[in-house]
Amino acid sequence: MLTSMTGFGRRQANIKPFGKVSAELRSINHKFFEAVLHLPEGFIALEERIKGQIEARLKRGRLTCIITVLGGENEGVFINKPLVKNYLAVASALKRRFAIHDELSINTLMHLPGVVSLEGNRASTEKIWPRLKPLLAGALDDLVKMRQKEGRALTALLSRKVEAIRGHLVGIKARFRKAIRERLKRAASEEERAGVLKGTDITEELERLAFHARNFKNKLKRRVPVGKELDFIAQEMQREANTMSAKSFDTGISARMVQVKSLIEKIREQAQNIE
Numbered sequence: 001m002l003t004s005m006t007g008f009g010r011r012q013a014n015i016k017p018f019g020k021v022s023a024e025l026r027s028i029n030h031k032f033f034e035a036v037l038h039l040p041e042g043f044i045a046l047e048e049r050i051k052g053q054i055e056a057r058l059k060r061g062r063l064t065c066i067i068t069v070l071g072g073e074n075e076g077v078f079i080n081k082p083l084v085k086n087y088l089a090v091a092s093a094l095k096r097r098f099a100i101h102d103e104l105s106i107n108t109l110m111h112l113p114g115v116v117s118l119e120g121n122r123a124s125t126e127k128i129w130p131r132l133k134p135l136l137a138g139a140l141d142d143l144v145k146m147r148q149k150e151g152r153a154l155t156a157l158l159s160r161k162v163e164a165i166r167g168h169l170v171g172i173k174a175r176f177r178k179a180i181r182e183r184l185k186r187a188a189s190e191e192e193r194a195g196v197l198k199g200t201d202i203t204e205e206l207e208r209l210a211f212h213a214r215n216f217k218n219k220l221k222r223r224v225p226v227g228k229e230l231d232f233i234a235q236e237m238q239r240e241a242n243t244m245s246a247k248s249f250d251t252g253i254s255a256r257m258v259q260v261k262s263l264i265e266k267i268r269e270q271a272q273n274i275e
Contacts, residue, residue, distance in 0.1 A: 001151060002151040002220060002275070003225070004147045004274065005060055006273060007025075007026075008025065008142070009138075009142030009144075009146065011023050011135050011142070019069055021131070021135060025064070025139045027063040029061065029062070029273050033058060033061060035054050035055065037065045039067050042125060043067060043069075045126075046128075049129065049133075050065060050067070058144075088104070147275070154274060161266060162220075166214075168256045172202075172206065172253050179252075180201070199247065205240045216237070225275045231268065234271050238261070238268065241257060
């Protein structure tokens with residue numbers, strides 16, 4: 001069963017004395033695995049533990065993890081007075097050095113990095129980890145379930161498209177046998193016959209494309225990440241299809257090849273979303 005790389009999961013709980021804690025996870029397509037964390041102030045010490053828990057469950061995709069903490073005990077506004085003093089000293093020096101007459105407004109000062117922050121309970125992040133860990137695990141469960149649900153839909157869709165390609169190949173093979181016999185009958189010499197076969201024989205390409213289609217379908221049944229493999233197989237299918245199109249001398253085969261190439265292109269697009 002395939003797994004999509006697109007998903008969402010969220011869990012929240014009241015954890016004293018921190019307040020309402022939520023873990024939100026979003027994942028999208030990405031060639032490799034990448035985790036981007038947005039953590040509250042003071043939670044940086046938990047970054048590696050959070051990443052480790054996520055990486056144990058996901059192998060591909062770009063994941064964004066947002067941890068928020070609201071309504072903790074003793075929450076209030078904290079003004080970093082030493083930092084304000086430094087900002088004012090630097091501003092005063094700049095005014096003298098460059099003859100600047102503008103005043104530093106309170107609004108500008110309040111928006112300078114680090115000046116104003118929420119001062120919550122100073123409880124150690126070590127104490128929150130035993131409660132945050134299962135919260136994160138629950139959000140991961142939700143995310144994985146969504147990815148698996150989309151994966152099942154992708155599996156069915158890709159399976160139908162591969163079967164459609166295999167059906168076209170059966171028709172192309174029968175059409176080619178008839179067309180090449182008629183073409184060879186019109187050849188005036190063995191040399192001309194050899195030239196016709198060299199430039200138009202698609203037997204090997206048909207066999208290779210059929211093999212790739214079977215291999216692709218078999219990969220859909222695996223329970224491990226196969227997104228990269230499927231993308232590679234789809235590229236090989238596209239290469240064989242292009243060669244067959246270039247060799248085609250029959251309008252019926254060419255018409256079917258247009259449909260085959262369209263199906264392969266759609267398969268490649270969908271394969272980009274598979275873990």
